[in-house]
Amino acid sequence: WEEALFRAVPIAGIFILTKGKKSRNLWIILVLILQTLIFGAGHANYAQQPSYARVIEMVIPFVIMGIIYIYYGILPAVIAHYAVDVFWISLPLWVASTSGIWIDRALVVLFLFAPVFIVLLFRFKNKKWTEVPEKERNSGWLVPKKPIIDEAPEIEIQVKKLKVEKWMLPLGIIGLIIWLLFTPFKTDSPILELSRKDAVEVAKSELTKKYDLEIDEWTVLSSVADKIDIRDIFAWQVGGEEIYNQLFSNFLAPPHWEIRLVKTKGKVEDKTEEFIVRVLDTGKIMGVFHKIPETWSGKNLEQNEAQIIADSTLLSFYSLNRESLKEISVSPTKQENRTDWEFIYADTTRFPLSQGQGRYLIEISGNELINTFSFVHIPEEWTRNYKDEDSKKSIIKTIGNILIVGTIIFGLLIGIFRWTRKKFNLKVFSIVTLLFGMFYILDLWINWNSLLSGYNTQVPMGNFITTMLIGISISGIFFSLFNGVFIAATPGWLPVTAKSGKWDILQAAGLGILVAGTLSAAQSIMPEMEPSWLSFSYLNGIVPWLGIAFSKTMNIIFYPAFAAILFLGIHHFTKSWTTQKWSGIIFALLAGLALMGMSFEDYSTWLISGSILAAFVLLVYFFFIRFHFEWIPISFGILPIISMIKEMIIVKNTTVILGGILMILISLSILYWWYKLLLKYSAQKR
Secondary structure, three states: OHHHHHHHHHHHHHHHHOOOOOOHHHHHHHHHHHHHHHHHHHOOOOOOOOOOHHHHHOHHHHHHHHHHHHHHOHHHHHHHHHHHHHHHHOHHHHHOOOOOHHHHHHHHHHHHOHHHHHHHHHHHHHOOOOOOOHHHOHHHOOOOOOOOOOOOOOOOOOOOOOOOHHHHHHHHHHHHHHHHHHOOOOOOOOOOOOOHHHHHHHHHHHHHHHHOOOHHHOEEEEEEEOOOOHHHHHHHHHHHHHHHHHHHHOOOOOOEEEEEEEOOOOOHHHHOOEEEEEEOOOOOEEEEEEEOOOOOOOOOOOHHHHHHHHHHHHHHHHOOOHHHOEEEEEEEEEOOOOEEEEEEEEEOOOOOOOOOEEEEEEEEEOOEEEEEEEEEEOOHHHHHHHHHHHHHHHHHHHHHHHHHHHHHHHHHHHHHHHHHOOOOOHHHHHHHHHHHHHHHHHHHHHOHHHHHOOOOOOOOHHHHHHHHHHHHHHHHHHHHHHHHHHHHHOEOOEOOOOOOOOOHHHHHHHHHHHHHHHHHHHHHHOOOOOOOOOOOHHHHOOOHHHHHHHHHHOOOOHHHHHHHHHHHHHHHHHOOOOOOHHHHHHHHHHHHHHHHHOOOOOHHHHHHHHHHHHHHHHHHHHHHHOOOHHHHHHHHHHHHHHHHHHHHHHHOOHHHHHHHHHHHHHHHHHHHHHHHHHHHHHHHHO
């Protein structure tokens, strides 16, 4: 399957797509190199120095494999790949001395030469050597001629138009009311507004004061910690919303900045040292972690000496005396040249939950306090039960995601198929691919700080950036091509028959608002089993409001893409709802259950909300979409815009409002252009 996926599909695909083009050889060379890089990256699954070594070492052999495929077909490439795998995987057998190992070795040799035995078998059967005819080689392949068949003219099914468009604006108003009623305009965490510049200055000031650091010798990395973890879920489920919010003042970490100071040059051991400063929205320091290499020298304190530092930390950081706490553990760790200590205490008086504990951790290296933080300790039984339940839920969530992503990928494949059949607008493809490629590059530049924040000091910075850029570039290429292929394939693919009316755009927008309201209502049925946080990662951008605009805009095609494939499936199998209506019901039910399955919590609410959504899908198709496929870009592309408006209402700061306005303007321009493109093609066809 690897040869089929990495060699046959891309190389054969480019041969077909570039047939008759002057630039064919250039495209073949580019794809030959690209498939090698992707294959190498897919097999770089173990640590190497430099990190891109595995990719580089595979370039020459697998370019050769690609050339073998081009000239001789997939079978020789499969056999060569098979032989290489057998050789490397069986190496341990040839150095082992276990009794009876010769049997395994003999089997390896037998299987390794299995292709040779097949050739010899046919040689014996034919009693002579034969060569593969030229017409059986890749170079001899010709496009099969289409058989001439006397086809009866296709009979177009006439469906009486229901003329219910006039109700779309009132329904849109109803949808807006439903959206306002069922949408929770809140976030379950404090809002982070502190800028990156201010957070970095706070961190530098703290480190300079505490450690007398020469800041210029360090590289400053930053990230926003705005993801919930199992502690948040535990506190939410056990204590409820009110107590959960109380815990932010002492035992739970709200969204905050993590400012890292690392070294990118020098010995690997010295680069292990780093500082992490956690800064709250108020500018208050939540904690400082000083990571020290294990081999560095330090004092070997006795417990009573380390205890003095721990007591002082409890008093200065938390205004607590050790006597008011319950000691959980005191653990020494003997390093090569020092002794490290870890103290953990439980607060039995100020912790409001009926289960678990509020705890304080203090870490001392030698005679230096290197870390302290408070946290919610979760009982092991609760953790086991949660993970067991979560693993069961993940099955439904995974199936839902697979159905949705699979639907979109299926649409992409149809788009490529239409390209090969020349039912494709290359000009539109070029424009859209370049546009979204530009968005991707701008988003990459704006969020460069966030990308660098994952730097591992054990790897040279240059290698880290190179590997990261390779992965990002590949993702960006596929992302841009997806948007280009899908939009360029829709003219003539979506069955647009209506002419543009005076109120069409507003009616399409009204349908989108109705969809948003229905989704909010269906979502409200699902139980709230965990808190909901907004993402504040845009604050780490070079230009935060631009980061919001471009990152949100890049998602607008996915919603119309899924809706287009869904409604096309219903339309195709039911012949515009004139036959086989059961197939349309199945499509709608699968879509509803898949969409609600992404936030699955229990079977009853999932089935109810999924069924409601499925019924809504059928109603939307029956009354509107089957007559107005050109509405899809606006009606479903408007969903990310509505989500952006929700965030603007919740956060209410200049950065989000500016970014949101720009996102809305860019998105509406793209969606309107796509809508007009569908109408233009339909008019030309008529």
